[in-house]
Amino acid sequence: MPKEDLKKKTAKLEPDFDKSGGLVPAVAQDHLTGEILMLAYMNRKSYEKTLATGQVHYYSRSRQELWHKGGGSGNVQLVKELYLDCDLDAIVVKIEQVGGVACHTGNRSCFHFKNISGSDYEIIED
Numbered sequence: 168m169p170k171e172d173l174k175k176k177t178a179k180l181e182p183d184f185d186k187s188g189g190l191v192p193a194v195a196q197d198h199l200t201g202e203i204l205m206l207a208y209m210n211r212k213s214y215e216k217t218l219a220t221g222q223v224h225y226y227s228r229s230r231q232e233l234w235h236k237g238g239g240s241g242n243v244q245l246v247k248e249l250y251l252d253c254d255l256d257a258i259v260v261k262i263e264q265v266g267g268v269a270c271h272t273g274n275r276s277c278f279h280f281k282n283i284s285g286s287d288y289e290i291i292e293d
Contacts, residue, residue: 180251180255181214181251181255182209182211182214182251182255182256182257182258183254183255183256184210184211184214186254186255186256187256189210189211190208190209190210190226190228191208191209191210191214191256191257191258192206192207192208192256192257192258193206193207193208193209193223193225193257193258193259193260194206194257194258194259194260195207195223195236195244195260195262195264195269196259196260196261196262197261197262197263197264198247198248198261198262198263199263202275202276203276203278204262204264204269204270204275204276204277204278205269205270205276205277205278206277207225207226207234207236208225208226208228209224209225209226209258210226210233212224212226212233213225213226213233213234214258216233216235217246217249217260218246218249221245221246222235222236222237222243222244222245222246223236223243223244223245223246223260223262224236237265237266240266240268241265241266242264242265242266242267242268242269243265243266244260244262244263244264244265244269245262245263245265246260246261246262247261247262247263248260248261249261274291274292279291279292
């Protein structure tokens with residue numbers, strides 16, 4: 168697609184929620200370090216609420232409801248930047264993680280199982 172055409176399309180972009188049954192994967196990334204903190208999903212309502220409030224909201228697949236990240240614990244995620252991929256079916260939210268903990272296990276990152284060889288994993292606790 169020529170750049171001129173793309174610039175014309177950037178006025179009103181949003182994730183393509185219809186493409187994947189209403190949910191789009193959203194990666195939370197520390198805006199300063201680049202560390203990946205978690206992967207969750209957004210639906211249209213959680214995406215709009217995230218944009219409106221500046222705090223990340225997800226859709227909980229297990230509870231089947233809107234989820235304000237850190238709403239109960241205080242470990243909220245403040246939006247610094249938000250990116251959509253080229254197919255409009257994935258989101259990266261660069262965030263400031265208030266309280267330093269993104270994972271419900273108490274770890275900074277949900278990605279705390281490190282593969283060390285084959286199927287052996289080291290558990291990283293921070």
